[in-house]
Amino acid sequence: MSDNKTAKAEVEDLRQISTIWLVPVIAVVIGIWMLVQYVSSKGPIVTLQLNTAEGIEVGKTEIKSLNVKVGVITDVKLSDDYTYIIAKAQMNKDAERMLKEDTRFWVVKPRIGKEGISGLDTLLSGSYIELQPGVNKGKQLKFTVLETPPVGPADAKGLRLVLTHDEAGKLGVGDPVLYEGFTVGRVETVSFDTKTKKANYQLFIFQPYDSLIRSRTRFWLSSGIDLKMTAEGLNLTIGSIESLITGGVSFRVPEGSEEGKLITEQMSLFKLYDNLKSVRERVFNEYLEFVMMFDESVRGLNAGAPVEYRGIRIGTVKKVPLHLATRKKGFSNKQIPVLVRIELGRVNEHVSYETTQELKTSLVREFNLGLRATLKTGSFLTGALFIDTEVYPEEKMPEIVKYEEYDLFPTRAGGFAEIQKQVSSLLIKFNDLPVEETLTSLTQSLNASQKSLFAAEKVANQLNKLLAQKETQAIPGEIRQSLQQIQSTLNGFGPDAVPYRNLEEALLRFEQVMTELQPVLRQLNEKPNSLIFSSEKAKDPIPAGGRQ
Secondary structure (H helix, E strand, O other), X not given: OHHHOOOOOOOOOOOOOOHHHHHHHHHHHHHXXXXXXXXXXXXXXXXXXXXXXXXXXXXXXXXXXXXXXXXXXXXXXXXXXXXXXXXXXXXXXHHHHHOEOOOEXXXXXXXXXXXXXXXXXXXXXXXXXEEEOOOOOOEOOEEEOEOOOOOOOOOOOEEEEEEEEOOOOOOOOOOEEEEXXXXXXXXXXXXXXXXXXXXXXXXXXXXXXXXXOEOOOEEEEOOOEEEEEEOOEEEEEEOOHHHXXXXXXXXXXXXXXXXXXXXXXXXXXXXXXXXXXXXXXXXXXXXXXXXXXXXXXXXXXXXXXXXXXXXXXXXXXXXXXXXXXXXXXXXXXXXXXXXXXXXXXXXXXXXXOXXXXXXXXXXXXXXXXOEEEEXXXXXXXXXXXXXXXEEOOOOOOOOOOEEOOEEXXXXXXXXXXXXXXXXXXXXXXXXHOOHHHHHHHHHHHHHHHHHHHHHHHHXXXXXXXXXXXXXXXHHHHHHHHHHHHHHHHHHOOOOOOHHHHXXXXXXXXXXXXXXXXXXHHHHHHHOHHHHOOOOOOOOOOOOOOOOO
16 A cells, blocks of 8 residues: 555755854954954064163063053073173064164163162062154164163254263263253263274253354363362362262363354264363463473472463473483483473463564563573472573573573572572581681680679678678668768758858849949950050140131
C-alpha cells in the first residue's frame, strides 16, 4: 500500500550567512580601526644622548612641553664605548612639528645651584624631560640632552654672542651678564675648542639690551668682590648681590673710545678679558719703550705698576728687571734695568701729541731740562713701589742715552735711597769728629768737677760745724741789737728831729743868698771885667765952641 511507503527527507545547502559571524567581523574592524588610530597618533621616534640615566625609567619617564605630555621614554641603553647613555623616546603626532635643529631637551629634577632651587615638584612625581620647541626649518630626530636648563627659549628675542678666553672655568652656565651692575643677559653654554685651544662662552643678551652691544664693546670677568693692593693703594670693588655669589661678566665701551657700529649678527665673537684694568690697558696700544737704570733695590716694583708725573699716570712698568744683569759686567753692575712704556693715550689726556715720534722728541727735550725718574713707595701697607718723574734743573744730561736697543730714560736716587745717602753722609761726618779727644777732655773736666764737689762737701761740713757752735748761734741776737741802734739813729734824722729842722733853715738861707747873687752873676756872665772896670759908660765929650 502507498500509505506504508517510508518518507524520505530532502537535504538542501543554505546560501544565507549567519548573523553570529557579525561579532568577530565587527571586532576585527574595531581592532583595525584602533590600530590605524594608534599608528596615526604616534609621532616619530627620537634618539636622546645623556650623560647619565639617573631618574630615567622606561615606560614611565615622560617628555613634556609646558607641562603637557608629548612623548615617553621607550628604551635606555649604554653606548658602544660606555661613555654615555642612548635613550629612545616615542613622541606624539603633535610633537613632530616641535622637532627642529634648535630644539632642546633637558632633565627636570630637583636642583640647587646658582640660579636657586628648582624642580621640587619632581620629588613626588619623578623626573621628566622637558622639551623646548625649535624655530628653525630643518627637522632633526637626534638630540643631546642638556645638563642644565637653557637660559632663554630658542625663539626668545635678543642677541647671542660668543666670548673667547685662553682658560676654561672662568664662567658657568647661568652666570649673569651685567651692564653697569644691572643684569641684561645670561651665560648659556660653555665649551672648549680643541683646535684654537680656547674656551668659548655663549651669552644671551635679552632685548632691548642687545642695542648696547657695539663693535668696540669690551667684556671682562666681574667677580663679586675685587680686592687689590698695588702701588696705587688698596682698591675694593663690590658688584651686585648675584655677582657676589656667582660671579659673572660685565661689558661696556671703554671711556674715551668710540662706540662703533651696532652688532646685530648672531654668534658674533668677542674677547673675554680678566678684569677692567686689562680692558683699559688695551686702549693704550701706542707707546714708547724706555729703559730706566736704578741703583737701589727694585723689590716691590712689579710689572703693571704706574709711571707717573706728579701724580698723573703717563705709562706702565712692563718688565722688572729687563735683564738680571748686563752681559758684560754681570753681577758687578750695580744698576738694574727696568723696561717701561710711556703711553700716548695717557699723555694725550693732558697734553696733545699727534704721534709717538712727536712725544719722543718732547721727552728728549725734557731730559735736557732735567726730567728724571725715581722710585717711590706707593703703599706702606704692601710695600709696592711705583715710578715717579719730576724735573730737577740741577741734573745734567747723561752721556749714555742707549741701553742695547732701547732708549734710556734718565733716573736719580729717590725715596729711601736718598735717605740712606743722607744718613751715610751724616755718619761719615760723625766719624770725622775728634770724638776721642773730646771724650778725654770731658773725662778730665769730670774729674776736676768731682774734686770741686769733694771740696764743696768739705766746706759744707765745716760750715755745719761752725753753725753748730754756741758763739755762731748768738750772732743773730747781736745783729738784731745793732739793727735796732741803727734804726734809732736814723729816726734822729727824721722830719721832726732838731737836726732835720736846722738843716732845713740853712737851706732856706742859702736859697735867699743865691737869689740875691743872681744880678751879680748875670753881670759877670755879660761882662766878666766889670769887677775891675766900672760898668758905667762915659759920655761923649761936647766941644766948647759948639755951644750956643
